[in-house]
Amino acid sequence: MKFALRVNGKLQSIDVAPDTPLLYVLRNDLQLDGPKFGCGLGQCGACTVILQGQAIRSCSVRVDAVGRKEITTLEGLGTRGQLHAVQEAFLREQAAQCGYCINGMIMTAKAFLDKNSNPTDEAIRQALAGNLCRCGTHIEILRAVQRAAQKGRPA
Amino acid sequence: MNYSRREFVKQGASGLIVGLTLRNSALQVFAVQESMTRGALPSPRSVPPEELDSWVAISAEGKVTVYTGRVDLGTGVQTSFAQVVADELDVPFEAITMVMGDTALTTDGGKTTASSNSNRGQQPLVRAAAEARRVLLAQAATRLNVPSDRLIVQDGIVSVQGEPSKKISYAEIIGNKRFNTRLKASNPADNRGTALEGTAPLKKGNFKSVGKSIPRVDVPGKVAGTWPYVHNVRIPGMVHGRVIFPSAPGATLMSVDEDSVRRVPGLIQVVRKGNFLGVVAEREEQAIQAARQLRVTWSGGISLPQDKYDWLRHAKRIRTDDTSRGDVVAGIGRAVKIVKATYKTPLQNHGMIGPSCAVADVRGGTATFWSGSQWIQGNRRDLAGMLGLPLDKVRGVWVEASGSYGRLACDDAAPQAALLSQAVGRPVRVQWMRQDEQAWAPMSPPSVIDIQAGLDADGKVAAFVFEGWSPSHSLAESGNSLAWRLVGGNPGYTRLSGGPGGYSYEFENDRTITHYVEELLRAVYMRGPGSYQTCFAIETFMDELATEANADPIEFRLRHLKDPNAIAVIQAVAKKTGWQPRPSFTRSAANRSGIATGRGACYATSGRKGAVIANVEVNMGTGKVRVTKAVIAVTCGRIINPEGMRHQLQGGLIQGMSRSLMEEIKYDQSRVTDSDWRSYPILRFPEIPEIETILIDQPNTDPDGVGETASIPTAAAIGNAIFDATGVRLREIPFTPERVKSGLRR
Numbered sequence: 001m002k003f004a005l006r007v008n009g010k011l012q013s014i015d016v017a018p019d020t021p022l023l024y025v026l027r028n029d030l031q032l033d034g035p036k037f038g039c040g041l042g043q044c045g046a047c048t049v050i051l052q053g054q055a056i057r058s059c060s061v062r063v064d065a066v067g068r069k070e071i072t073t074l075e076g077l078g079t080r081g082q083l084h085a086v087q088e089a090f091l092r093e094q095a096a097q098c099g100y101c102i103n104g105m106i107m108t109a110k111a112f113l114d115k116n117s118n119p120t121d122e123a124i125r126q127a128l129a130g131n132l133c134r135c136g137t138h139i140e141i142l143r144a145v146q147r148a149a150q151k152g153r154p155a
Numbered sequence: 156m157n158y159s160r161r162e163f164v165k166q167g168a169s170g171l172i173v174g175l176t177l178r179n180s181a182l183q184v185f186a187v188q189e190s191m192t193r194g195a196l197p198s199p200r201s202v203p204p205e206e207l208d209s210w211v212a213i214s215a216e217g218k219v220t221v222y223t224g225r226v227d228l229g230t231g232v233q234t235s236f237a238q239v240v241a242d243e244l245d246v247p248f249e250a251i252t253m254v255m256g257d258t259a260l261t262t263d264g265g266k267t268t269a270s271s272n273s274n275r276g277q278q279p280l281v282r283a284a285a286e287a288r289r290v291l292l293a294q295a296a297t298r299l300n301v302p303s304d305r306l307i308v309q310d311g312i313v314s315v316q317g318e319p320s321k322k323i324s325y326a327e328i329i330g331n332k333r334f335n336t337r338l339k340a341s342n343p344a345d346n347r348g349t350a351l352e353g354t355a356p357l358k359k360g361n362f363k364s365v366g367k368s369i370p371r372v373d374v375p376g377k378v379a380g381t382w383p384y385v386h387n388v389r390i391p392g393m394v395h396g397r398v399i400f401p402s403a404p405g406a407t408l409m410s411v412d413e414d415s416v417r418r419v420p421g422l423i424q425v426v427r428k429g430n431f432l433g434v435v436a437e438r439e440e441q442a443i444q445a446a447r448q449l450r451v452t453w454s455g456g457i458s459l460p461q462d463k464y465d466w467l468r469h470a471k472r473i474r475t476d477d478t479s480r481g482d483v484v485a486g487i488g489r490a491v492k493i494v495k496a497t498y499k500t501p502l503q504n505h506g507m508i509g510p511s512c513a514v515a516d517v518r519g520g521t522a523t524f525w526s527g528s529q530w531i532q533g534n535r536r537d538l539a540g541m542l543g544l545p546l547d548k549v550r551g552v553w554v555e556a557s558g559s560y561g562r563l564a565c566d567d568a569a570p571q572a573a574l575l576s577q578a579v580g581r582p583v584r585v586q587w588m589r590q591d592e593q594a595w596a597p598m599s600p601p602s603v604i605d606i607q608a609g610l611d612a613d614g615k616v617a618a619f620v621f622e623g624w625s626p627s628h629s630l631a632e633s634g635n636s637l638a639w640r641l642v643g644g645n646p647g648y649t650r651l652s653g654g655p656g657g658y659s660y661e662f663e664n665d666r667t668i669t670h671y672v673e674e675l676l677r678a679v680y681m682r683g684p685g686s687y688q689t690c691f692a693i694e695t696f697m698d699e700l701a702t703e704a705n706a707d708p709i710e711f712r713l714r715h716l717k718d719p720n721a722i723a724v725i726q727a728v729a730k731k732t733g734w735q736p737r738p739s740f741t742r743s744a745a746n747r748s749g750i751a752t753g754r755g756a757c758y759a760t761s762g763r764k765g766a767v768i769a770n771v772e773v774n775m776g777t778g779k780v781r782v783t784k785a786v787i788a789v790t791c792g793r794i795i796n797p798e799g800m801r802h803q804l805q806g807g808l809i810q811g812m813s814r815s816l817m818e819e820i821k822y823d824q825s826r827v828t829d830s831d832w833r834s835y836p837i838l839r840f841p842e843i844p845e846i847e848t849i850l851i852d853q854p855n856t857d858p859d860g861v862g863e864t865a866s867i868p869t870a871a872a873i874g875n876a877i878f879d880a881t882g883v884r885l886r887e888i889p890f891t892p893e894r895v896k897s898g899l900r901r
Contacts, residue, residue, distance in 0.1 A: 017420070020440050028439055033387040034380030036557075038508050039589040043832040046508055074380035087378040094370060094798060097806055098229025098558030099377030100509045106378065125840040132832060134506050135229055135558045136809030138843040140802060 008076030018064035034074025045104035045131035055111035089148035097135035109145045190552040200547045204262045204348035207336040210283035215330035224264025225276040226256040229558045231799040232272045234371045238364035243284035245308035248364045256531040256553025263532040265347040270860030279348030289355035368798035385527040385554040388514045390582035395439040396575040397446035399432040403456030403825035415450035426578040431641035456825045464603040467624040470672035479666040486618025486664030490609025498692035499887040502820035503599040509557030510592035515572035516582035522549045527556020528566040541639045561680040565631045570638035590830035597631030599681035604692040614704035619665040623655025628684040631677045653685030658760040660715045683863040689761040694871030707736035724766040727788035739879040753880025757872035765789040765864040769872040773880045778892035788849035792856035807865030813838035815870035
């Protein structure tokens with residue numbers, strides 16, 4: 001079945017079964033490798049993308065449920081030459097070990113900070129509570145989100 | 156096609172890379188891309204470690220490419236390796252690019268395990284860099300017509316001391332040419348270069364890059380989503396495979412009803428070989444659908460014991476080690492108090508966030524595979540053995556996977572992908588589903604440990620008897636990939652490792668008995684194998700002894716230690732936390748409601764030199780334990796990258812906390828029943844404590860790794876803090892609320 005998706009500001013047409021999880025379309029059809037497969041169950045957050053301002057688990061959303069809503073992946077936030085402020089903060093804090101979970105951390109943090117520009121440490125922890133990291137990079141990630149929040153705060 | 160390594164180096168080091176103006180990691184990225192477009196290439200049987208050209212190449216632009224069979228599991232060693240080589244060679248850090256773990260290009264570096272990259276993995280690189288510098292200086296002396304002792308090197312430029320205009324660059328001397336220099340190997344049997352010797356002395360100081368927190372070369376790509384992971388490998392014509400796992404380990408495949416998947420769109424083939432079963436489809440979601448839908452009958456399987464700890468004591472023994480010091484009988488004889496306890500550590504899962512994944516292309520009598528393996532050479536040998544191909548027809552290309560902590564010492568996905576690719580004649584990508592990783596990954600095996608000790612009248616250990624039972628932590632290694640086992644005819648593997656035992660206390664009289672028993676479930680080492688289990692037992696027991704001796708637990712440990720490094724790390728954490736000496740759990744009238752707080756210390760007696768103090772809050776109503784703060788001190792020789800080391804320690808502590816507080820694999824009569832992150836939870840952001848790290852630099856000692864150091868002492872530090880808070884002594888990991896509550900009721 002043919003679908004037209006708005007991904008990172010571009011209209012993309014694809015031809016897949018309607019129940020295909022969005023993650024496989026992003027990775028395999030559009031070759032957007034930012035979102036990762038972690039559990040396929042919406043439990044770990046590695047596949048997170050932003051759908052019209054909401055951080056969602058792309059492994060658990062059918063492609064036919066997306067419609068024309070704007071999808072943003074890690075690639076759509078910024079590029080290596082011009083990182084988004086949240087990516088820049090993760091780089092500055094060296095907030096990645098294996099980095100497999102980092103897509104989900106950055107995308108979840110971005111959607112969270114867009115709604116809450118002055119969060120407490122506790123609020124950041126709660127916002128990331130559904131994102132798993134096994135290398136134990138939590139402290140660097142928390143610092144990165146705090147750094148991004150401070151940068152985005154109105155002076 | 157006759158593939159030469161130099162050809163690759165020339166291509167890699169010339170226009171292509173420079174033109175892309177990528178940062179340091181560019182060549183690794185390029186190497187992976189090259190392997191994907193050129194596919195199956197003859198790979199030499201081995202890249203000779205005694206050839207200097209096997210380790211280092213310098214381009215006409217002065218770029219330095221360093222080759223190692225070691226890999227970076229997300230710990231940052233491709234950055235720290237480059238720092239060390241840059242200093243030894245006297246080139247800028249930015250000039251170095253690392254190529255890691257490609258059997259066509261790199262030597263057999265041995266396994267990237269046991270925190271050994273920063274010692275055994277790094278040694279040959281340092282040696283090769285020093286030799287390269289020596290050769291370059293000798294050639295510069297000839298070209299500049301001065302004795303080589305008048306030469307100095309800065310940033311890859313050799314100049315004459317006092318005559319700065321007389322100079323020549325490394326690139327001018329050797330750019331794009333071979334060194335043609337043989338290194339000496341003190342042990343000819345060593346094929347990994349760890350026994351390389353050279354004539355050039357190694358640097359002992361005046362480092363420019365070493366000791367600095369240079370940002371990691373992989374992080375920019377990781378935050379931008381451009382970093383190559385094995386999960387992202389795409390080969391032209393690649394299709395997707397999924398594996399249908401047996402109903403239980405040891406089960407026999409009775410029948411497969413192919414009609415049950417006939418209508419799955421895109422299905423290419425159902426592949427059956429012995430007990431190995433998989434499906435291949437054009438698209439990933441189609442392969443998943445076929446694997447779910449395929450009707451299969453299995454029969455039999457292993458039977459698992461209800462009480463694994465009791466089973467360990469009676470299981471078939473493979474080997475028993477028994478070592479003694481002094482006279483234990485006499486020591487017990489003069490003891491005024493005898494203390495005994497038993498400690499249990501469960502089966503645990505490495506918990507890779509990204510499940511196993513690999514791509515293989517097996518066609519025309521050659522095979523290429525892309526894998527996140529921690530031992531690409533070992534996995535290549537096994538894959539060749541399973542397929543019946545000569546070693547030089549198989550190329551293994553390492554591409555970073557999800558952090559694996561030991562699990563990918565045996566990559567199970569690559570041999571599965573190879574079997575499927577061989578069957579369909581196309582490159583196949585295999586990725587495990589979450590339930591596969593939880594139930595079928597090789598795991599950290601269980602152990603049970605008995606300790607008995609006698610205290611003398613001075614409150615010192617007069618005798619110490621340790622006896623532990625565990626399966627080997629290596630049994631899932633060579634020849635034991637799941638695919639080869641299911642196909643049958645695998646050679647098995649008998650290496651024993653990780654048995655309980657080993658500690659650095661200097662007891663006058665002691666005895667250690669280690670029983671290696673048969674396999675319970677397929678096992679492979681996990682961050683501090685054996686040490687995590689042993690340290691938990693001994694360091695909890697030392698706390699129990701301190702209580703019996705009415706002594707402060709830190710002071711009691713110091714009574715039995717002479718090693719200055721051990722004393723240094725313990726004193727460092729005590730000082731940092733403002734430790735006030737007193738016996739543990741002095742608040743005998745502790746109320747039985749509300750929140751109780753406590754502190755616990757642990758010395759990493761069976762690991763590298765480290766010590767941890769943990770502070771906990773215990774909810775007396777729910778039994779829930781919260782670690783509020785952890786302080787760790789370590790020594791590991793010369794520190795190469797302080798921030799990198801700090802991050803490793805924090806990560807190890809958090810992973811160790813998670814294992815200690817909540818992790819235990821559950822199983823029924825025949826199979827693991829965990830299937831996801833709900834049935835096997837790990838620590839989350841709200842539970843992360845404040846962590847302080849104390850790095851004790853030893854500039855005159857060779858560097859060592861710290862990946863395991865922080866995981867090993869966490870369990871006992873937390874358990875001892877729970878005792879200090881509540882008087883409840885936990886002798887079984889994990890410290891679940893139920894166990895705490897049941898202790899409180901007693």
